Amino acid sequence: MNILAYGRRMLFCFGLLCMTAAGCGDRKASAAEFCHLVMEEGEGFVVEHPAQTVKRGGDAVFTLYLEDGYEWDEDASSRHASYLVRYENDKKLNVKIKNVQYSEALRAYVKQCDRIITYYANGGIRLDGGQAQAGVEAAAVSPDHRLRPNTSIGTELFAKEGFVLTGWNTKPDGSGMDVGLGSRVDFQEGMALYAQWVPWTDPNCFSYTKEREFCVITGYRGKEQTICIPAFLDGYPVRRIAAHAFEKAKGHTVVFPPGIYEIEKWAFRDAALRELFFYDDLIKVSDYAFEGCTQFASVHINAILEPVYSGSYFDTFQDKYDRLRMLSEKKKIVLFSGSSTRFGYDSAEIDRAFATYEVVNMGVFAYSPALPQLLLILDLMQEGDVLLDAPEFDAANRQFCSQNALDYAVFAMMESNYDTFAKLDIREFSQVFTAYTAYNALRQDMEKKSYRICACEYDEDGNPIEGPSYNAYGDYILYRPNAEEEQPVYGLAVNYTVRAFPKEQYLKPINRIFQRFLHRGVQVFVTYAPRNRYALSKESTKEERARLDAYLKENLMVPVISDLEDSLYSGVYLYGTDNHLSTEGVKLRTKKIIADLSCYIKAGGEK
Numbered sequence: 001m002n003i004l005a006y007g008r009r010m011l012f013c014f015g016l017l018c019m020t021a022a023g024c025g026d027r028k029a030s031a032a033e034f035c036h037l038v039m040e041e042g043e044g045f046v047v048e049h050p051a052q053t054v055k056r057g058g059d060a061v062f063t064l065y066l067e068d069g070y071e072w073d074e075d076a077s078s079r080h081a082s083y084l085v086r087y088e089n090d091k092k093l094n095v096k097i098k099n100v101q102y103s104e105a106l107r108a109y110v111k112q113c114d115r116i117i118t119y120y121a122n123g124g125i126r127l128d129g130g131q132a133q134a135g136v137e138a139a140a141v142s143p144d145h146r147l148r149p150n151t152s153i154g155t156e157l158f159a160k161e162g163f164v165l166t167g168w169n170t171k172p173d174g175s176g177m178d179v180g181l182g183s184r185v186d187f188q189e190g191m192a193l194y195a196q197w198v199p200w201t202d203p204n205c206f207s208y209t210k211e212r213e214f215c216v217i218t219g220y221r222g223k224e225q226t227i228c229i230p231a232f233l234d235g236y237p238v239r240r241i242a243a244h245a246f247e248k249a250k251g252h253t254v255v256f257p258p259g260i261y262e263i264e265k266w267a268f269r270d271a272a273l274r275e276l277f278f279y280d281d282l283i284k285v286s287d288y289a290f291e292g293c294t295q296f297a298s299v300h301i302n303a304i305l306e307p308v309y310s311g312s313y314f315d316t317f318q319d320k321y322d323r324l325r326m327l328s329e330k331k332k333i334v335l336f337s338g339s340s341t342r343f344g345y346d347s348a349e350i351d352r353a354f355a356t357y358e359v360v361n362m363g364v365f366a367y368s369p370a371l372p373q374l375l376l377i378l379d380l381m382q383e384g385d386v387l388l389d390a391p392e393f394d395a396a397n398r399q400f401c402s403q404n405a406l407d408y409a410v411f412a413m414m415e416s417n418y419d420t421f422a423k424l425d426i427r428e429f430s431q432v433f434t435a436y437t438a439y440n441a442l443r444q445d446m447e448k449k450s451y452r453i454c455a456c457e458y459d460e461d462g463n464p465i466e467g468p469s470y471n472a473y474g475d476y477i478l479y480r481p482n483a484e485e486e487q488p489v490y491g492l493a494v495n496y497t498v499r500a501f502p503k504e505q506y507l508k509p510i511n512r513i514f515q516r517f518l519h520r521g522v523q524v525f526v527t528y529a530p531r532n533r534y535a536l537s538k539e540s541t542k543e544e545r546a547r548l549d550a551y552l553k554e555n556l557m558v559p560v561i562s563d564l565e566d567s568l569y570s571g572v573y574l575y576g577t578d579n580h581l582s583t584e585g586v587k588l589r590t591k592k593i594i595a596d597l598s599c600y601i602k603a604g605g606e607k
Contacts, residue, residue: 064092124159167180275299278302280301287432315454316342330358332385337389367398388561406436408435408438
């Protein structure tokens with residue numbers, strides 16, 4: 001801070017003290033006064049509007065811009081004032097002071113990040129004009145926020161003429177650990193990541209047409225195993241891949257540069273494609289584009305756009321998956337279904353009851369297909385682990401893995417770590433690119449956010465909060481009072497009848513998935529998701545529910561550990577919906593689940 005600015009700050013603070021002292025002598029006058037605040041600047045940040053005047057009892061919001069290598073110091077700030085802090089992006093954050101009662105000078109606390117990743121151009125150039133051989137240091141997300149930090153998207157750091165940046169690697173020659181651009185990494189002290197470049201395929205291998213200010217690839221006559229689409233042809237940016245352009249192409253790997261807008265249907269019809277790399281600025285692509293590509297299994301998405309789902313419940317999937325990943329070699333109980341699982345367990349109690357197991361709550365959203373989520377979970381399970389599934393009957397087609405078609409929500413759950421999606425074999429699913437296109441279409445008009453924003457900083461409706469909304473297990477833990485009435489919230493009458501769950505459509509698909517867990521040595525159990533007892537169809541009589549309970553216990557290949565009637569709750573114990581339990585409802589259900597599970601696995605033990 002320069003001397004003139006410092007002088008202005010001191011003069012303003014002196015004025016504040018005078019006004020505050022004057023107000024102390026007249027209570028009537030002070031009640032109607034405005035409060036004058038100043039946020040002092042310091043090392044590592046600047047304040048956009050450091051001086052503000054607000055009505056007594058109102059809120060003040062200061063916008064701070066962080067210098068490179070700095071982050072908000074939550075510990076130091078919490079000892080001096082009650083600030084509500086929210087990042088807008090990696091460098092910009094808002095500090096809210098609620099219920100202002102006094103005029104005062106405030107201090108913000110930032111610190112140098114204790115987790116720094118150094119990025120190297122590795123044959124490229126630095127876009128900031130620095131020496132190409134020198135690394136660029138960037139702060140990683142604070143450990144308080146999540147287990148693994150996101151990496152830089154890279155395209156704002158480096159470039160290399162005639163090459164496409166496809167990711168990072170811990171070794172310059174690519175022999176180390178690969179990380180997608182913007183995806184999460186296992187941080188180590190002194191970590192260095194090296195840009196990985198793929199050269200453009202010879203432009204003479206392509207035929208193309210020019211349209212206005214860009215060009216469209218219409219054909220390909222090369223024989224390379226890796227086809228890297230040039231970002232420019234004849235000086236024009238490549239924006240579209242036309243129908244049949246790569247029909248029956250022999251290459252196994254295809255790399256798209258950033259800037260490709262559309263891939264038309266049948267563009268890669270009957271091609272030998274196995275692996276695809278593209279950036280998330282690709283807007284339009286349908287599954288017909290890859291019709292007949294029977295070996296096409298892997299999709300690698302690199303981030304170039306800012307995330308929009310940061311802070312939402314979709315964003316919790318990657319945080320939960322990181323915990324599961326951290327515990328992959330430990331004995332564990334994994335709780336799964338949709339949001340009724342997020343709201344439905346006290347995992348700490350389960351952890352105490354089964355102390356030889358770790359616990360992970362993987363529930364996110366029932367109306368997105370369970371199949372890809374379960375396959376990702378399976379990848380991190382080992383012999384002796386436990387999967388406790390509680391399928392939600394109002395989304396049975398998805399929860400019982402009848403639906404293998406992906407949807408936008410699958411990609412919303414992948415946004416903060418696209419590398420997770422690369423673990424899936426897309427041949428297991430349908431409508432992969434239709435779902436991706438829907439996801440990206442929705443993102444276009446949404447607020448741009450930052451990887452620094454975490455779901456634990458917001459409530460279920462997206463409102464910022466002072467305390468964490470999720471615990472380390474993955475439970476949604478904000479206090480939820482009991483309802484005043486028992487009546488259903490939505491009036492969605494769900495069928496709890498045998499007729500509603502035909503074997504071919506529902507039980508055989510979920511049994512096939514359970515078999516894959518059992519083959520790995522995982523113990524699989526089923527319980528029932530909580531439901532308002534009044535949010536059932538007229539056909540779901542007590543007798544019919546008893547028939548359904550017996551039917552599922554007979555035809556599911558794994559034990560159903562609970563009785564269906566125990567899952568039907570008075571609406572008093574539900575919060576906001578017909579299957580999200582109140583805080584008291586969670587206690588009641590968790591106690592019953594522990595008792596049910598204890599009949600099948602050994603309780604007790606020590607950590």
